[in-house]
Amino acid sequence: NAGVMQNPRHLVRRRGQEARLRCSPMKGHSHVYWYRQLPEEGLKFMVYLQKENIIDESGMPKERFSAEFPKEGPSILRIQQVVRGDSAAYFCASSTRTGGYEQYFGPGTRLTVT
Amino acid sequence: DQQVKQNSPSLSVQEGRISILNCDYTNSMFDYFLWYKKYPAEGPTFLISISSIKDKNEDGRFTVFLNKSAKHLSLHIVPSQPGDSAVYFCAASPPGGSQGNLIFGKGTKLSVKP
Numbered sequence: 199n200a201g202v203m204q205n206p207r208h209l210v211r212r213r214g215q216e217a218r219l220r221c222s223p224m225k226g227h228s229h230v231y232w233y234r235q236l237p238e239e240g241l242k243f244m245v246y247l248q249k250e251n252i253i254d255e256s257g258m259p260k261e262r263f264s265a266e267f268p269k270e271g272p273s274i275l276r277i278q279q280v281v282r283g284d285s286a287a288y289f290c291a292s293s294t295r296t297g298g299y300e301q302y303f304g305p306g307t308r309l310t311v312t
Numbered sequence: 313d314q315q316v317k318q319n320s321p322s323l324s325v326q327e328g329r330i331s332i333l334n335c336d337y338t339n340s341m342f343d344y345f346l347w348y349k350k351y352p353a354e355g356p357t358f359l360i361s362i363s364s365i366k367d368k369n370e371d372g373r374f375t376v377f378l379n380k381s382a383k384h385l386s387l388h389i390v391p392s393q394p395g396d397s398a399v400y401f402c403a404a405s406p407p408g409g410s411q412g413n414l415i416f417g418k419g420t421k422l423s424v425k426p
Contacts, residue, residue, distance in 0.1 A: 202355070231412060240316075240401060240419055241356070246412035254412050289355050299344060299405065301414060303355035 200225060202292050202304035203272075210310045217277040217284070219307045223292030230273045231301055232265060235287045247273060280311045315339050316404050318417035326425055331389040333420050335402030340383060344405035346414065347376060347387045349398045356401060360387070392424045 203222040211217050223230050229248055233241040243257040247267035258265065262280075267273040277284055287308050291301035317336045325331045335345075343364045348356035362369040362376045362385070369376050375388045389396055399421045403414040 204355075229412065231414075233414075233416075238418070240318075240416035241403075241414075243413035243415070257413065291355075300346065300358050300361060302358060303348075305353075305355045308353075 202227075202290055202302055204288075204290050204304035204307050206307060207305060208308050208310070210312060211280045212312055213281055214279050217280050217309055217311075219275040219277075219288050219290075219309070221273040221275070221290030221292075221304060223273070223290075224302055227292035227294050227302070229293045230267050231291045231293070232273075232275050233289045233291065233303075235289065235306075237286075241289060244275070277309075280309070282311050285309055285311045314417070315342075316402055316415050316417040318400075318402055318420050320420050321418070322421040322423070324423045324425060325392050327394055328391045331387075331392045331396065331422055331424065333387040333389075333400050333402075333422065335385050335387075335417055337383050337385075337404055339404070339406075340380070341407035342404040342415075343407050345376070345378060345385050346403045346405070347374075348401045348403060348416075349396075350401060350419070351398050359400075389422075392422075394424050394426050397422055397424045 231246050232244040235241045245258050245265045246254040262278045264276045287306045289306045291303045293301045315338050346361040347359040350356045360371050360374045378385045399419040401419045402417040
């Protein structure tokens with residue numbers, strides 16, 4: 199009964215480095231969503247993907263951030279040239295159908311930029 | 313501009329009593345609402361949901377009430393248990409659901425005292 203898996207759980211990067219966050223959805227789920235949570239804030243939507251397609255990236259910063267969900271393998275959220283403001287918890291969720299219905303979250307990756 | 317608001321950052325109740333967590337929203341077109349529970353250093357866990365065509369949904373100790381005219385929903389936990397101590401997030405699905413994203417409130421931290 200594997201849930202949504204994310205790795206790494208903790209990631210420390212220096213300013214200017216790249217961060218790669220991975221997410222494996224629940225078995226049978228083909229929809230993946232990425233959210234970011236800043237301290238004392240709620241989760242903010244970033245991007246919604248299906249296999250090989252970006253469906254909605256309206257929450258993604260215009261620069262340095264990208265996401266993919268290839269035919270094989272996990273979904274990747276990539277942050278280039280990280281800055282201190284990127285420090286946050288990044289959560290991945292998956293679901294079986296389109297829309298904002300029940301989404302199941304992974305444990306998150308806590309990114310710290312030093 | 314917050315579309316989903318949880319105005320109480322924290323709530324403390326005695327074990328065995330009722331916990332009532334509140335959530336207000338601004339967009340009358342939201343068509344689905346969800347509650348998530350989150351423990352520290354973990355991802356949000358789906359708790360209960362309600363469609364906008366209903367005004368109540370019950371699952372064990374958890375009941376969600378929706379008042380569309382007031383754009384308000386609430387989560388009732390009866391009886392409250394110490395293990396319910398967590399941060400509770402209210403989330404809403406944009407109309408049509410095709411966008412895939414959930415819009416979250418900032419959360420309410422519930423403490424259930426033995």
